[in-house]
Structures are given as C-alpha cells and as structure tokens.
Amino acid sequence: MSLLALGPDDGLHYEYQPPAEGRPTIIYVNALTGHLDAWAGVIENGCQQAGFGSLRYNLRGQEQSPAAAHRKLDQKLIVADLNRLITELAPPRPILCGLSIGGLFAARAILAGVPAEGLVLLNTLRQIGPRLHWINQALARVINMGGTRLLADLYLPFLTGESFQEDNHADFLATAPYQGLSSTHGHSRLMTAAVETDWDLPWEQLELPTLVVCGLQDRVFFDAQVVAQLCARLPKVTRLDWEDAGHLLPLEKPQALAHALVNFAGVI
Numbered sequence: 612m613s614l615l616a617l618g619p620d621d622g623l624h625y626e627y628q629p630p631a632e633g634r635p636t637i638i639y640v641n642a643l644t645g646h647l648d649a650w651a652g653v654i655e656n657g658c659q660q661a662g663f664g665s666l667r668y669n670l671r672g673q674e675q676s677p678a679a680a681h682r683k684l685d686q687k688l689i690v691a692d693l694n695r696l697i698t699e700l701a702p703p704r705p706i707l708c709g710l711s712i713g714g715l716f717a718a719r720a721i722l723a724g725v726p727a728e729g730l731v732l733l734n735t736l737r738q739i740g741p742r743l744h745w746i747n748q749a750l751a752r753v754i755n756m757g758g759t760r761l762l763a764d765l766y767l768p769f770l771t772g773e774s775f776q777e778d779n780h781a782d783f784l785a786t787a788p789y790q791g792l793s794s795t796h797g798h799s800r801l802m803t804a805a806v807e808t809d810w811d812l813p814w815e816q817l818e819l820p821t822l823v824v825c826g827l828q829d830r831v832f833f834d835a836q837v838v839a840q841l842c843a844r845l846p847k848v849t850r851l852d853w854e855d856a857g858h859l860l861p862l863e864k865p866q867a868l869a870h871a872l873v874n875f876a877g878v879i
Contacts, residue, residue: 657869672797
C-alpha cells in the first residue's frame with residue numbers, strides 16, 4: 612500500500628502492479644462510497660493473469676486518502692487527482708475503468724488530456740433530471756443521518772440484482788442503531804459535493820475504444836432510452852447488457868467483469 616502525498620493533509624491511497632511488457636494497465640476509479648478493495652481478488656487477479664497491470668486507489672476523502680477539512684471534494688478536484696496519479700506513476704498503456712460516477716470522472720479526465728487507450732463505463736451513462744437530482748440530494752442526507760449502513764439498507768434492494776440480494780440479505784438490516792456521519796467525514800463531503808456534478812459531457816469527443824456495461828436490474832440509475840441515446844454518441848463503443856445484475860457490478864459479477872475487461876483490453 613502506498614500514499615501519493617498531495618499536501619500536508621491530503622493524499623491518495625493506492626496499490627499499483629505494473630503490467631507485463633507491452634500490456635495495458637487497468638486503472639480502477641471508485642464510486643463515491645467505494646473502496647479500492649472492491650476491485651481486488653477476482654477482478655484484479657483475472658486481469659493480472661492476462662498480463663495486465665492494475666492501479667487501484669481511493670478518492671480523496673475515502674479510506675486512507677486524507678483530505679484537508681476545508682477541501683471541497685467535488686468533480687474538479689477528483690478529476691485533477693486522477694490526472695496527478697497517472698502523471699506521477701506513468702502506468703503503461705492506461706485503460707480507465709470507472710463504476711457509476713467513477714466512470715464520469717474517468718471520462719472527464721480523458722477529455723482533460725489524461726492519456727488513455729480505452730475507457731470502461733460501468734453503469735455510468737445517465738442524464739440528471741428531476742428524479743435523479745432528488746435522489747442524489749436524498750442520498751447525501753441519508754448518509755449524514757445513518758451512515759453507509761442506512762444507505763445500503765435503503766438503496767441496495769433497488770441498486771442490486773435479485774441474485775445478490777438473495778445471497779447477501781443476511782448481512783444487512785442489523786438491529787444495532789444506525790450511526791450518522793458528521794459533515795466533515797469524507798463520504799459525507801463526497802456525497803454532498805456530488806449533487807452539483809455536471810453530467811453533460813461531449814461524449815462525441817471520446818474518440819477511443821469504450822466499453823459500456825449495464826446491469827439491467829439497476830432500478831435507480833438505469834434508463835434504457837437514455838443509455839441508448841448516449842451510447843449512440845460514443846464513436847467507438849461496445850456495449851454489454853447483463854440481465855442478472857444491477858448497479859454494483861464489481862460486487863455482483865466479478866468473474867464476468869474480469870472476463871469482459873480481459874476481452875476488451877486484449878484487442879486494444
């Protein structure tokens with residue numbers, strides 16, 4: 612485990628494994644309450660067996676990635692951090708892979724000039740209308756009131772597929788009281804700042820191979836019409852729809868995701 616220092620009270624916690632000679636490096640970009648361990652195990656191992664490198668990291672404000680108290684953990688800062696991490700480590704042949712809003716951060720970084728040979732968007736494509744704006748504001752309030760446990764108990768039945776729910780239901784809905792997060796906690800700051808995120812990207816300018824993976828049982832963010840419209844704007848897109856998965860693909864379908872990444876990266 613390593614820390615890229617960004618200042619006296621700021622840094623990025625990361626783990627990097629270089630690729631075999633000539634092979635790409637998969638750079639995994641978390642969602643707002645994510646953790647670099649979500650990509651470890653099946654996904655990372657499957658890609659490493661194919662010779663690919665791996666760069667996993669936590670956003671500033673996530674576990675072991677400190678953020679100064681006055682810092683606004685918004686889209687601009689997160690994209691700049693990703694740029695800085697890639698510049699400092701210079702991983703060969705980067706392919707950026709982001710989950711949910713992490714895919715948006717990856718796309719924004721590429722549009723800002725971060726070198727990349729490919730882009731993977733996992734349940735990223737959406738348009739923020741009144742419904743999703745309402746949900747995003749509510750999520751920020753929920754995590755303040757009851758932490759990530761309340762967030763999971765309320766939203767996982769809508770975010771995940773039924774297979775995941777059946778296998779993991781017993782791990783949730785504990786009888787212990789919920790504990791809210793203070794406004795200074797990293798997750799709270801990330802969720803609050805994310806309400807203002809700009810989702811209106813010039814998708815046509817992403818002129819690199821792009822893999823879009825959608826979990827069709829995502830009952831919060833997946834909108835078939837919106838995804839079709841945005842996919843049509845991507846110049847070099849490949850799309851996979853998984854009927855038996857929801858939003859959290861690294862947790863729900865790690866083996867399938869590893870296979871998809873190997874196939875995608877192997878032909879770039």
